[in-house]
Amino acid sequence: MVRFILGRLVKAVFILLAILVFNFLLIHAAPGDPAAVMAGEAGAADEKFLADLRQRFGLDQPLYVQLWIYIKGAVQLDLGYSFRQQMPVAELIGDRLPATLLLTGVAFVLSLVLGVVAGVAASARQGSWGDTIISTLALLFYATPLFWVALMAALVFSVWLGWLPGFGYSTIGAGYTGLAHVLDVAKHLVLPATTLGLFFTAIYMRMTRASMLEVSRLDFVKTARAKGLKRRVIQRRHILRNALLPVITLAGLQAGQIFGGAILTETVFAWPGIGRLMFEAINQRDYNVILGVFYISAAMVLLFNLITDVVYVIIDPRIRLTA
Numbered sequence: 272m273v274r275f276i277l278g279r280l281v282k283a284v285f286i287l288l289a290i291l292v293f294n295f296l297l298i299h300a301a302p303g304d305p306a307a308v309m310a311g312e313a314g315a316a317d318e319k320f321l322a323d324l325r326q327r328f329g330l331d332q333p334l335y336v337q338l339w340i341y342i343k344g345a346v347q348l349d350l351g352y353s354f355r356q357q358m359p360v361a362e363l364i365g366d367r368l369p370a371t372l373l374l375t376g377v378a379f380v381l382s383l384v385l386g387v388v389a390g391v392a393a394s395a396r397q398g399s400w401g402d403t404i405i406s407t408l409a410l411l412f413y414a415t416p417l418f419w420v421a422l423m424a425a426l427v428f429s430v431w432l433g434w435l436p437g438f439g440y441s442t443i444g445a446g447y448t449g450l451a452h453v454l455d456v457a458k459h460l461v462l463p464a465t466t467l468g469l470f471f472t473a474i475y476m477r478m479t480r481a482s483m484l485e486v487s488r489l490d491f492v493k494t495a496r497a498k499g500l501k502r503r504v505i506q507r508r509h510i511l512r513n514a515l516l517p518v519i520t521l522a523g524l525q526a527g528q529i530f531g532g533a534i535l536t537e538t539v540f541a542w543p544g545i546g547r548l549m550f551e552a553i554n555q556r557d558y559n560v561i562l563g564v565f566y567i568s569a570a571m572v573l574l575f576n577l578i579t580d581v582v583y584v585i586i587d588p589r590i591r592l593t594a
Contacts, residue, residue, distance in 0.1 A: 276577065283573045290569045291345055291562070295338050298558050341559075345566060351559035355552070360563040364545055368567065370440055371544030373456075374463055374537070375529045382468035383475055383522055390479025390518075391511060397484065405476065413473035421466045421539040428462060435461050438541035463540040467533060471525060478521055482514035489513075523579025526572070 332340075344351060350360035393405040412420075429437030436459050441447070447455045486492065487510050495505050533546035541547070545564050552560035 279577050286573060287569055288342070291342060291566060292338065294562055294565045295341060298561055299334060350563035350566065353557055353560050355555045355557045360559045363548065363560065364563050364567055367543060367545045367548050370542060371533055371546060374460065374467065374542055374544055375533055377460060377464040378468035379526055379529055381464060382471035386472045386475025387479050387518065389476040391483060393476065393480045394483035395506065409473040409476045412469045417466070417470055418535050418539060420469060421536055424462050424466050425539065437462065440543050463536045463542050467529065467536045471529065474525070475518055475522065478518050479514065482517050483510055486510045486514045519579055519582055523575055526575035
């Protein structure tokens with residue numbers, strides 16, 4: 272296990288470097304000049320002012336020089352300086368990352384648990400009204416655009432009913448501390464986490480249902496039934512445990528995709544995370560912030576994939592890890 276983890280970490284370093292180079296070249300190939308954006312906001316767009324800005328932030332250097340400087344800094348976790356925010360990118364992301372990890376972590380766990388439970392319930396009642404209702408709801412959540420669900424959730428539960436706050440991380444000016452602060456953040460988390468998790472809940476539900484039905488037809492399950500084992504024992508120990516492997520594979524791949532969904536969710540609900548930070552940085556042509564968010568997101572995806580491989584062994588000891 273230790274050798275496998277170390278081998279994957281070494282590979283992850285080279286993968287991150289490749290992603291870093293690709294994203295750098297891709298971002299700088301996009302139209303737009305950050306110096307022109309900053310000059311426009313400052314109300315001065317003459318050539319001398321633009322030249323001073325480019326020199327100040329190193330934008331006047333050749334592209335390969337900028338790339339080399341950025342890679343050297345990224346290796347040391349120095350992600351550059353934000354043109355717009357006037358502060359180091361690493362510090363800026365560090366301030367926003369906990370909020371995004373909280374949102375995506377809760378949404379991921381919620382979607383996985385609800386999806387597996389709903390999939391097991393649907394497979395146990397194949398062809399019944401319960402199966403039809405669960406499958407229909409899953410298809411509805413899967414087909415509905417995320418931004419529309421977010422807007423409707425805020426409109427219904429915040430504006431019309433007034434049950435939950437519709438924006439922000441916590442109540443502004445409330446000054447809560449301790450448990451009161453935790454409960455306040457949890458209350459603000461309900462709508463964005465649920466909205467973000469519904470789409471993935473539908474995916475895990477359908478995958479679990481299909482996998483459960485497929486495993487239930489295998490020979491070892493028929494043998495367990497012939498031995499007279501209880502249905503609940505067969506479902507839990509034999510069918511579910513084997514059916515979870517493809518679900519875990521999908522969950523590991525899509526754990527990183529939740530960051531993409533967080534951009535829309537954080538924007539609609541004004542959640543102060545890195546998704547909203549990247550959306551603002553794109554509009555402002557703040558290259559270093561965009562690259563920093565991409566860098567952190569890629570690292571998270573690689574970490575989730577490593578965790579997924581380790582979980583395989585926990586669920587099914589027959590699997591052997593190889594670097």
